[in-house]
Each structure stands twice: as structure tokens, then as C-alpha cells.
Amino acid sequence: MAVHVQDYLRMHKMPHIWCPGCGTGIALGAVVRAIHNVGYSRDEVIVITGIGCSARTNAIIDFNTFQTTHGRALSFATGFKLTRPEMKVVVITGDGDGAGIGGNHLIHTCRRNIDITTILINNSIYGMTGGQYSPLTPRGSYATTAPYGTVEPSFDICKLAEGAGATYVGRATAYHVTLLEQLVTKALKHEGFSLVEAITQCPIGYGRRNKMKSPTEMLKWQREHAVNVKAAAGMSPEQLEGKFLIGEFVNKTAPEYTKLYQKLIEDAQSKGAK
Amino acid sequence: MKRQVKLLQGNEACAMAAVAAGVRFFAGYPITPATEIAEILAQELPKVGGTFIQMEDEIASMAAVIGASIGGVKGLTATSGPGFTLKQENLGYAAMVQVPCVIVNVQRGGPSTGMPTLPAQMDVMQARWGTHGDHPIIVLCPSTVYEYYMLTIKAVNFSEMLRMPVIILSDAVVGHLREKVVLPDISEIEIVERKKATVPPEEFLPFKPDADDVPPFVSYGKGYRYHMTSNNYDEGGYPATNNHQVADKLLRRLHNKIEKRRGEIVMTEEIMMDDAEVAIFAYGCTARSAYSAVETARAQGLKVGLIKALTLWPFPREVVEKYGDKVQAVIVPEMNMGQLVGEVERALKDKKAGVRPLNRFDGKMITPEQIVSAVKEVK
Amino acid sequence: MERCEIVLSGFGGQGIVLGGIILAEAAAIYDDINATHNQSYGPEARGGASKSEVIISKEVIHFPEIEYPDVLVALTQEAANKFAPTVKEQGVLIVDSGVKINDQIKDKVKLYSLPITEMAVKVAGSEIVTNMVTLGALVAITKVVSREALEKAMFSRIPKGTEEVNMKALAQGFALAEYLV
Structure with a gap:
């Protein structure tokens, strides 16, 4: 049965702060529907954020919520999950928050394979501060701090998460919102650390400096440049030139941190440390 | 347990006191001359059902301790100068969002890497003003191993009672010295627990203070769904970033909760x-x-x-x-x-x-x- | 016992730190007077001159550092070179056989040159019990703690299964010194 996302919103906190045409709300809608799909109660879900546009998601959704310092949401979430392993912990972060200032925490949270579901909303820019380039801004893009175009290459955050040990990794876009909802649903059910990158549009901070003035143009760009990982398997490197992959990249089983630590506690209590 | 006569190292006394005070979560990062506290708690916490984690850095350690405390567990971390500097960011978070936690700084010579094994008292002002913004703080300073034990318990108690970070500012001398201590029976020590909500969820405002200016702290996941933010916030816990009256009231209250108990704290x-x-x-x-x-x-x-x-x-x-x-x-x-x-x-x-x-x-x-x-x- | 300041020094691996802790514990717990223990830390503690400081006193020990020890044990030449000049006038200096002490210092202190490491190797086949031979000799000479307290403190701190060899080392330490005293 279809869900009204509105049922999960703190309507008394409206209006939200995002700009017209922003993709953050689309990603948040997918997350809320995914939580509904999995069937978690509002009380057992906690959503933790950091700083930036992505961090403003959790003030308006009716779960247990708190916002933290810039880039540190995963570290707060790690402490929380360790003391409350029965809770379903979701972190919503962004490209600056999660891949920039919080990049090291992301790597190590992947490595620990702790049962936290992270949605990294990648709008290619620092939106809250007005359009500075991030570690996920494509090379050559313009930003207020890259008036001549960025010379830096960007991360593939999904590959980085995979390399660091995340056991569920996927990517979708605001345009491919149904896929996004599916990936987040699977990520929530997955035991271990999961990361879903949601590529979204920031028409004000990014688009208007990069020849995509309207949200529609940006959504079209997502449609035209995304290739599903399954389809990509049958395509040549030339055909994939300039494209990016979406879909499920990693889905594997590995021991989960809080379960391992629970075992450690039981061992310490029965046998004592070495 | 009865009174115990022991030859204890300062950092050892701190770790034992933390467990006695009910600390069940430690996150930290190795650093001289504070590492013993982490090593002992790595061993002791699991025995009492608690959790130890070595994080990727001091920033994450502080964050994890606050996250654990938000989860409803008493948390502590220990460090020295360079790590104390990194902890400042989230220490400010704990002060603003009113999350109980204890930070031990075993002072060593600075500035920067300085003299890792040698004592100093160079972080007195940093302990007061290290994080940005006009935040409240309590800093306790032991001179003996016995005081290190008792002040660690006080620190945990004050942090829970007032919903705020408390710093223990020890030093390499007191941290590493072994001396004879007579530890009181646990039953003689007052252990404070954080205040619980007295109203049902529908009437609950997470930052509505009681007469002592401290709001009750209710763990998530028990029917009280609410929001917390490090932005300037109202009694409902929601951002009130540009609200002058709310900002004035909040900051006064954060400081008043200490002033109201000054006689006990000083x-x-x-x-x-x-x-x-x-x-x-x-x-x-x-x-x-x-x-x-x-x-x-x-x-x-x-x-x-x-x-x-x-x-x-x-x-x-x-x-x-x-x-x-x-x-x-x-x-x-x-x-x-x-x-x-x-x-x-x-x-x-x-x-x-x-x-x-x-x-x-x-x-x-x-x-x-x-x-x-x-x-x-x-x- | 008025305040007595003792420095054990030698090479990392000789059990200097544990030796100091046992001595302090013997005083503080089993003889029920006051004691503090301090040690050199960090990279300093691994290799080179390693140091363990013990203060034993009837009175409360406020200032916990030692500038001029009443008793110094130096198990290596390097440690002796570094710390022997600091021993108080008429203080006790215990060195391992072969460690050379200059005449100037000899005139100032009561010097005991004992085959400590040799005895440790004889007892245990290695230098592992050097600290216990040292403690036996030190206590026999200085009587800073009772022999009974020292034995109890030792048993509370050593690994299970090593009681016999450590006890023997301690006894040999006493024997070495009693022969001289």
C-alpha cells in the first residue's frame, strides 16, 4: 500500500529550508518510504545527521532524531549504536559532510561494518554555504571557490566505501527515485554497514554556475548520464565514457560489529581477558 | 565490598572510579600520558557489560562518547594535550546540546607535541575556553591519586546531574604516580543518575528545564520522539537559529545551571x-x-x-x-x-x-x- | 622510617619497574606506612637507562620526586654514570659487580658491589629475576621494609607459576647482602 510521506513528517516544522527545485526532499521521501516498506516503527528508528543541507532532513521527520557537528554524524552514530544495538540507526549525510570533513569517519565506519545505514546525498556542492566545490564535485565544474573551474579530481564514494569494507553499497539519483527507494530498503534490511549514494540536483548552488539553470535540466542530466550497473556489463568503455553507474554494487555478508562486541562481552564475563 | 587499601597509579584510580561511578562507555585514542585509562577500561568495561572502542581519532572518540550518552549510558574519554585540542569541537556540542560526558586530560608539556612524557599545567585556559562560543564548563583537578578517584566520581555525577561535559584536568605526575590510597566502600559513595521525564510523551518538551535549569534527559526509543540540534534551539529542541530571545534565554540558562549549584561544585x-x-x-x-x-x-x-x-x-x-x-x-x-x-x-x-x-x-x-x-x- | 628515597636503575628488561612497584607495595600495604612509586616513561623506558623511583615514609608524601636519593641501585654502568653522582652524602649505593664507581663517589657513599645479575642467571638461567635478587639485597642492607612484607608484595604481583624461582632469587639476594652487612 502506498504511503503518504506526509504521515511521517513533523508538519508543524514546515516550511523546510531548502531552495525551490532542490533534490534533497526527493531523497528524503525515498528514505521515509523505504523505512515504511521495511515496517520499522517510528520509535525504533533513529536518524542522525551532521551539518549542511542534508543535515536539515531529520528535524522535519517524525522519528527519533538529532543533528550533530560537521562530518561527525557517523561517529556519534557509532557510539549510539554500540549502546543501543536494538535501534535502527540511519545517518543522512552529504558530499561535503560525509566525503570531505567526515571522510575519515566514513572510511572507518565502513571498515567496522557496524549496522548503520547511511544515505549520502550528493548534490556536488556545499549548498548551505552558497556553492563551494566539494570532494565530489566533478573536475572542471564551477563553484564560488572555483571561479576558473575545479582542477581537483573527485571521489567515487561508492568505490571508496566498498574498498573500506562496507557490505552494502548502491547508488541512484533523484531522477531514479524508485531505484533509490529500493536500494535504501535493501540497505535498511542489510545487517552491517550500508551506504547508498543519492545523486541530487542543486540548481541554485551548482546548476546555475554549470550550464544547468533549471532543476528539470539537472534531472535530465541524471537520466542521460546514469547507466545501470547491470546494463553496463554489456557496454564498451567507449559507450560508458562520461557516464556514471547506478544500482547495487555490493551486497555481501560479514560479521557485524555490535554482534561481535556482544560476543566479546559474553567472553569477558565468562572467561576474563587474556 | 569493603574499604580497600591499595597502591594505585593515578590513571588506574581514574579508570576504577569511572566504573564505580557507572561509566559503561569509553571511546578513545592512544596518547601519552593518558593511555593507561584506555587500556584498563578496555579490559574492565566488558566485564560489567560496558563498551570500549578505540576510534580513528580524538574527534571521533568525543563524538562516540556523546552518541553513547545520548543512547542513555554514562560515557567518558581520556586524552592529553594534542588530543584535547581535537576534542574541543564536540566538547562544545556536549555543552550546547546538554549531553552528559566526562573528558580526562592528563596534561603534558606543550605547545603542540611538546614533551609527551613530562608534566605541565598548560591547558588550564584551554579547558575553560578551548571550544568556541561562550559555553559553560566544569573543570576538576586532582593532586593525589585518592583525589583522582574521588573527583572522577564527582565529574561523572556533576555531568549527569547538570547534563553537561565535565573535564578532569590531571597531569603526568598525578596520572603516573603510584601511591597508597584507601578507597571507600562503593555503598558509601553517592552515584547520581540523570533525571527522567515526569510527563507523558505528548506533553514532553526535551529542553524545558526544571527549577534547577536542567531539563530531564529521556533516552530515545521509548516513545519520546524528539529532536536535538547544536544550532540555537527552543525548548522543543528545534533550530531557532535567528531567534534572539531564544538565544539569550538558552545561554543564560546553560550558565545558570552551574551557578545555582556553585556551592556544591566549587x-x-x-x-x-x-x-x-x-x-x-x-x-x-x-x-x-x-x-x-x-x-x-x-x-x-x-x-x-x-x-x-x-x-x-x-x-x-x-x-x-x-x-x-x-x-x-x-x-x-x-x-x-x-x-x-x-x-x-x-x-x-x-x-x-x-x-x-x-x-x-x-x-x-x-x-x-x-x-x-x-x-x-x-x- | 623517616622519608627514604630509593632509585632503582638499570636496563629495560631487568624488571626495574616491577621491582619498584613491589617495594612500594611492601611498604604501603604490608608494612602499612606510606609509599609512592614513579617510573620513567615512553621510549625512554625501552632500552637505555631505565628508572624506578620509590619513596617510603611514615609521613604523608607530598612532593613525589627524588633529586638526591638515599639509596641507589645501579645495575649497569650507564645507569651508574647517570645517577650515582646524585646519591646523598652517606647514602647507600648498590651496584652490580663490574660496575665501576669513581673514588670521589666512593668516599661519599656506602658502596655495595654485589654479583646481582650473576646470581639471577644462576637461579633462573636468565636475567629475568634480577629484580628479585636486587630487592633481597636492598632490603637486607637498608631494612626499608620488612622481609615478610616484601615477600607478600612479591607474591601479589608476580605471574602464577613463578613463585618458586622468584622466592629463591629473593632469598639469594638477602644472602648476598647479609654476608656483607
Whole structure:
């Protein structure tokens, strides 16, 4: 049965702060529907954020919520999950928050394979501060701090998460919102650390400096440049030139941190440390 | 358990006290001279069902401790200078969002990497003002292994009672020294738990304070769904980033919750001060030298006393003021270039007593002889 | 016992730190007077001159550092070179056989040169019990703690299964010194 996302919103906190045409709300809608799909109660879900546009998601959704310092949401979430392993912990972060200032925490949270579901909303820019380039801004893009175009290459955050040990990794876009909802649903059910990158549009901070003035143009760009990982398997490197992959990249089983630590506690209590 | 007589190392006493006070979560990062606290808690916490985690850095350690505390568990972390610097960011978060937690800083010589194995008292001002914004803080400072034990319990209690971070500012001397301590029976020690909500979820406002200016702290996942943010926030816990009235009220309240319990929080010991003509104001390992100096000076017929501060922040100005017209001078020995001496001067600005700093910052303790010489100079 | 300041020094691996802790514990717990223990830390503690400081006193020990020890044990030449000049006038200096002490210092202190490591190797086949031979000799000479307290403290701190060899080492330490005293 279809869900009204509105049922999960703190309507008394409206209006939200995002700009017209922003993709953050689309990603948040997918997350809320995914939580509904999995069937978690509002009380057992906690959503933790950091700083930036992505961090403003959790003030308006009716779960247990708190916002933290810039880039540190995963570290707060790690402490929380360790003391409350029965809770379903979701972190919503962004490209600056999660891949920039919080990049090291992301790597190590992947490595620990702790049962936290992270949605990294990648709008290619620092939106809250007005359009500075991030570690996920494509090379050559313009930003207020890259008036001549960025010379830096960007991360593939999904590959980085995979390399660091995340056991569920996927990517979708605001345009491919149904896929996004599916990936987040699977990520929530997955035991271990999961990361879903949601590529979204920031028409004000990014688009208007990069020849995509309207949200529609940006959504079209997502449609035209995304290739599903399954389809990509049958395509040549030339055909994939300039494209990016979406879909499920990693889905594997590995021991989960809080379960391992629970075992450690039981061992310490029965046998004592070495 | 009965009273126990033990030969304990300072950092060991701190770790034991943390467990006794109900700490069940530690996140940290290795650093000299504080590592023993992590090592002991890695061993002890799982035995009592608690959790130890070594994080990727000090920033993450502080964040994880706060996350655990939000989860409803008492949390503590321990570090030294360079790590203390990194903890400042989230220490400010804990002060603003009102999350109980304890940070132990076993001070070593700085600035920067400095002298990792040698003692100093160079972080007194950082402990007060290290994180940005006009935040409230409580800083406790042990001079003996026994005080390290008792102040760790106090720190946990104050943090839970007032919903705020509390810093224990020890040093490499007190951290590494082993000495004889008589530990009280656990049943004799008061352990404080955070306040619980008294209203049902639909009436609950997460930051509506009681008369003591402290709001009850309700764990998530028990039907009380709410929001917390490090932005300026209203009683409902939601951002009120540009609301001047809310900001004014919040910041006053964050400070008032300490001021309202000042008498309980400000701890000092006044030693041989009754007839003292010269006072020594000292704290931490330097208070040990000062105590020796007082005994030596008294044996020589000099009327000298010691004001030992166990609480550095809020600064015990009322105790210093009390002697402002009774003594000729207050000597302030510190293992830094002069930090708390400024507060002593401020407390005595309209008083008769002069203030004489005595500083050493080469990684060696100020000796009793140095202090006795200073006493003779001001007499 | 008035305040007695003791420094144990030698090379990392000789059990200097544990030796100091046992001595302090013997005083503090089993003889029920006051004691503190301190040690050199960090990279300093691994290799080179290693140091363990013990203060034993009837009175409360406020200032916990030692500048001029009443008793120094130096198990290596390097440690002796570094710390022997600091021993108080008429203080006790215990060195391992072969460690050379200059005449100037000899005139100032009571010097005991004992085959400590040799005895440790004889007892245990390695230098592992050097600390216990040292403690036996030190206590026999200085009587800073009772022999009974020292034995109890030792048993509370050593690994299970090593009681016999450590006890023997301690006894040999006493024997070495009693022969001289």
C-alpha cells in the first residue's frame, strides 16, 4: 500500500529550508518510504545527521532524531549504536559532510561494518554555504571557490566505501527515485554497514554556475548520464565514457560489529581477558 | 565490598572510579600520558557489560562518547594535550546540546607535541575556553591519586546531574604516580543518575528545564520522539537559529545551571590558613609541592598556608577573596607561564594582598624549595 | 622510617619497574606506612637507562620526586654514570659487580658491589629475576621494609607459576647482602 510521506513528517516544522527545485526532499521521501516498506516503527528508528543541507532532513521527520557537528554524524552514530544495538540507526549525510570533513569517519565506519545505514546525498556542492566545490564535485565544474573551474579530481564514494569494507553499497539519483527507494530498503534490511549514494540536483548552488539553470535540466542530466550497473556489463568503455553507474554494487555478508562486541562481552564475563 | 587499601597509579584510580561511578562507555585514542585509562577500561568495561572502542581519532572518540550518552549510558574519554585540542569541537556540542560526558586530560608539556612524557599545567585556559562560543564548563583537578578517584566520581555525577561535559584536568605526575590510597566502600559513595521525564510523551518538551535549569534527559526509543540540534534551539529542541530571545534565554540558562549549584561544585581545601600571613594558591601536582613547602616554612616559623583548588572552573573566587585582606600575599605556583594567576589577581583586585606568580615550564615539578624561597621573598 | 628515597636503575628488561612497584607495595600495604612509586616513561623506558623511583615514609608524601636519593641501585654502568653522582652524602649505593664507581663517589657513599645479575642467571638461567635478587639485597642492607612484607608484595604481583624461582632469587639476594652487612 502506498504511503503518504506526509504521515511521517513533523508538519508543524514546515516550511523546510531548502531552495525551490532542490533534490534533497526527493531523497528524503525515498528514505521515509523505504523505512515504511521495511515496517520499522517510528520509535525504533533513529536518524542522525551532521551539518549542511542534508543535515536539515531529520528535524522535519517524525522519528527519533538529532543533528550533530560537521562530518561527525557517523561517529556519534557509532557510539549510539554500540549502546543501543536494538535501534535502527540511519545517518543522512552529504558530499561535503560525509566525503570531505567526515571522510575519515566514513572510511572507518565502513571498515567496522557496524549496522548503520547511511544515505549520502550528493548534490556536488556545499549548498548551505552558497556553492563551494566539494570532494565530489566533478573536475572542471564551477563553484564560488572555483571561479576558473575545479582542477581537483573527485571521489567515487561508492568505490571508496566498498574498498573500506562496507557490505552494502548502491547508488541512484533523484531522477531514479524508485531505484533509490529500493536500494535504501535493501540497505535498511542489510545487517552491517550500508551506504547508498543519492545523486541530487542543486540548481541554485551548482546548476546555475554549470550550464544547468533549471532543476528539470539537472534531472535530465541524471537520466542521460546514469547507466545501470547491470546494463553496463554489456557496454564498451567507449559507450560508458562520461557516464556514471547506478544500482547495487555490493551486497555481501560479514560479521557485524555490535554482534561481535556482544560476543566479546559474553567472553569477558565468562572467561576474563587474556 | 569493603574499604580497600591499595597502591594505585593515578590513571588506574581514574579508570576504577569511572566504573564505580557507572561509566559503561569509553571511546578513545592512544596518547601519552593518558593511555593507561584506555587500556584498563578496555579490559574492565566488558566485564560489567560496558563498551570500549578505540576510534580513528580524538574527534571521533568525543563524538562516540556523546552518541553513547545520548543512547542513555554514562560515557567518558581520556586524552592529553594534542588530543584535547581535537576534542574541543564536540566538547562544545556536549555543552550546547546538554549531553552528559566526562573528558580526562592528563596534561603534558606543550605547545603542540611538546614533551609527551613530562608534566605541565598548560591547558588550564584551554579547558575553560578551548571550544568556541561562550559555553559553560566544569573543570576538576586532582593532586593525589585518592583525589583522582574521588573527583572522577564527582565529574561523572556533576555531568549527569547538570547534563553537561565535565573535564578532569590531571597531569603526568598525578596520572603516573603510584601511591597508597584507601578507597571507600562503593555503598558509601553517592552515584547520581540523570533525571527522567515526569510527563507523558505528548506533553514532553526535551529542553524545558526544571527549577534547577536542567531539563530531564529521556533516552530515545521509548516513545519520546524528539529532536536535538547544536544550532540555537527552543525548548522543543528545534533550530531557532535567528531567534534572539531564544538565544539569550538558552545561554543564560546553560550558565545558570552551574551557578545555582556553585556551592556544591566549587571545591577547595584550606590548609593551615587560619593564621596565615602568606597564602599559596595551588592545584594539581603543584599543590603537592606547595603542601611540602608549607610544612617546611611552618617548621621555620613562617606563617604560611595553602589554598588547594580541586575545582578550577568555575574559579573559586569566593575562597580567594575571603583571604584578600587577611594575608599579605598570595603566591601562585603553576607549571605554565601564568594562567590561573590572572583569576587570582581578578579576585583580589580590590584587596590588600599582593599576587606573586611562580612559574616553571621545563617539564619538571616546581620544588618545595622554590616555593619556600618565594615565601621568603614576599615576607 | 623517616622519608627514604630509593632509585632503582638499570636496563629495560631487568624488571626495574616491577621491582619498584613491589617495594612500594611492601611498604604501603604490608608494612602499612606510606609509599609512592614513579617510573620513567615512553621510549625512554625501552632500552637505555631505565628508572624506578620509590619513596617510603611514615609521613604523608607530598612532593613525589627524588633529586638526591638515599639509596641507589645501579645495575649497569650507564645507569651508574647517570645517577650515582646524585646519591646523598652517606647514602647507600648498590651496584652490580663490574660496575665501576669513581673514588670521589666512593668516599661519599656506602658502596655495595654485589654479583646481582650473576646470581639471577644462576637461579633462573636468565636475567629475568634480577629484580628479585636486587630487592633481597636492598632490603637486607637498608631494612626499608620488612622481609615478610616484601615477600607478600612479591607474591601479589608476580605471574602464577613463578613463585618458586622468584622466592629463591629473593632469598639469594638477602644472602648476598647479609654476608656483607
